[in-house]
Amino acid sequence: MVIDLDSTQLDVDIDKLDLDASAIDKVRTGVRESGGLRVVLDVNRAVVPKSFTLPPNKQYSDRLVVDLDYPGASAVADPIDPIEAMIRDQEIAAQRAQKEAVAEGDPEQADAVAATVEAQPHPKRDIIIAVDPGHGGEDPGAIGPNGTREKDVVLGIARKLKQRFDQTPGFKAFMTRDSDYYVGLRQRTLLARQQKADFFVSIHADAVRSRQPSGSSVYALSQGGATSETARWLAASENQSDLIGGVDGNLSLDDKDEVLRGVLLDLTMTATMNDSLATGGQVLDKLGRINKLHKSKVEQAGFVVLKSPDIPSLLVETGFISNPKEEAALRSSKHQAELAQAIYAGIVAHFRQHPPPASLLAWQRDQGRGSASNEYRVRAGDTLSQVAAGHGISMRALKQANGLDSDILRVGQVLTIP
Ligand SMILES: [Zn+2]
Structure with missing residues (x-):
């Protein structure tokens, strides 16, 4: 070169x-x-x-x-296990079929195809968290009055955050950068998609001219940012790189007409944004217990790293590096650990309430259920259509009552019968 x-x-x-x-x-x-x-x-x-x-x-x-x-090689040091990757691909494909049927105005159509597939073994898969330390390398981020660099403190917090997830059964985290080098913003979201992340969290520290402001804030993508991103994904020239570059074809929309692609992306982005806001609320709640909050509600903005259409994403401004007191706190390993713990606890709280059906968390939750009269434990050989018919209800109603976004049943999964 x-x-x-x-x-x-x-x-x-x-x-x-x-x-x-x-x-x-x-x-x-x-x-x-x-x-x-x-x-x-x-x-x-x-x-x-x-x-x-x-x-x-x-x-x-x-x-x-x-x-x-490097084409074909992931920049992530510890890539997703091939079996887990396969399971995630199946889930994502099933969810996509579901959304397509809704976008096409014919929700029963997808049911008819996929609902006759027999229940699969429960994979008890890990929930995958992309931890993104902002900036790096030539881009130091904000610099505090005493010379503290944002890129260094956010890397420290991110490492502790990854460690917390990796210590927790049912979770696995990877970092978009694990030392001091620069990663492009789009590359960060691309890595999250390659690694089939369930969630993306970007760690930053704020700075303003005044030394006064302090406290943490949490951001999710704004509606405006989502709308402009939908437009960007639909723009033919961009599709070439991003949708095909979606690497696994998760969101490959090139076989759809433009109106349908638009509806499909809107559905996906709305669901993703709602998930992001709900998780953001949990993270903010936990941060408020250890630090002052700069904003008491989840803020929304059009940050590029939040723009994955299909991965719920948050950006956490851990504190103001421009405030000398908070700058000193951000340098301390103890405060970094507290911040990491708060972010960790908020994300885990959300996933405990809404575990993906194939996850270990969903399986654990279902261990304590299944004996009530309005509950049914899925057995080998069951299909969604049989379970629905057996209880005299529609597949729609069964799926809605259980928040199922695909037709795949898992052996041992407990369904609520409405
Ligand atoms: Zn930053």
Whole structure:
């Protein structure tokens, strides 16, 4: 890969660069005749380079960032287990079929197809949480009056948050970055989709000019942001990269006409936004017990990292790094752990109330149910249509009473009979 820079001289010792385990074997440079610099990266695998510039900071007057993406290889250190990935694919496909039928105005149609599939073994799968420490690398984020960098404190909080999830049976977390490098905003949401995340949480610290403001805030996507994102996803040129780049084709809509695609995305985004707001309320409640709240309600904004159409997402401003007192607190490992614990507890509280049907949490909840007269425990060989017919109710009613967003039944699952 060749990078030609105008009016530039070399000011680093390239032999001292740490290239271990990177795609770059060697960096070579040469002086161009016009007074510029040529940088050559000898790469050892196929890469997709992306570049952008960042505004000047104290250290540098010009900044060019070049990301080398590896096609086909996830940038996540600890990727999802292939079996779990398969289960998630099945769930997502079933949910999509459901939404399509609703969007097409014919909810019974999907029932007729999928409802005759026999109950499957309960996978007791983990709920997957994408933990996203904001900024990183060349982008330090906000900087406190005593020099604390947002990118460092949010990484600390994110690591503690991931650890809390990983210690909890039924949950697994991964980080969109696990050390000090920059990840593009769209890349963060793409990683969450690749890893089939059930939830995405981005960790930040606020800054304003005044030193006074303090406290935590929680953001979900705004309606305006959702609407403009729906438009963006529907724009043909963008579909090429994002919907196909949806990697697994989860949300591939290219076989649908435009009106249907619009309705489908609206349904998905509305459901996702409602989930985000409900979880945000829980997180805010827990944060309010350990920290002052800057805003007492979940705020809504059009942040790019919140724009996954199908993954509920929150952005947490943990505190004001511009407030010297809060800056000091954000640096402390104890306060970081408290913040992580509050965010963790809020998300877990939401999932305990609304566990995905195939999750370990749903299975655990159902262990204590099934004996009441209006409850039915799913057995091997059952199908949704049989269970409905056996109780003299419609499949619609059965699904609604149980909040089922797909037709897949799991052995051991307990259904409420309306
Ligand atoms: Zn930030």
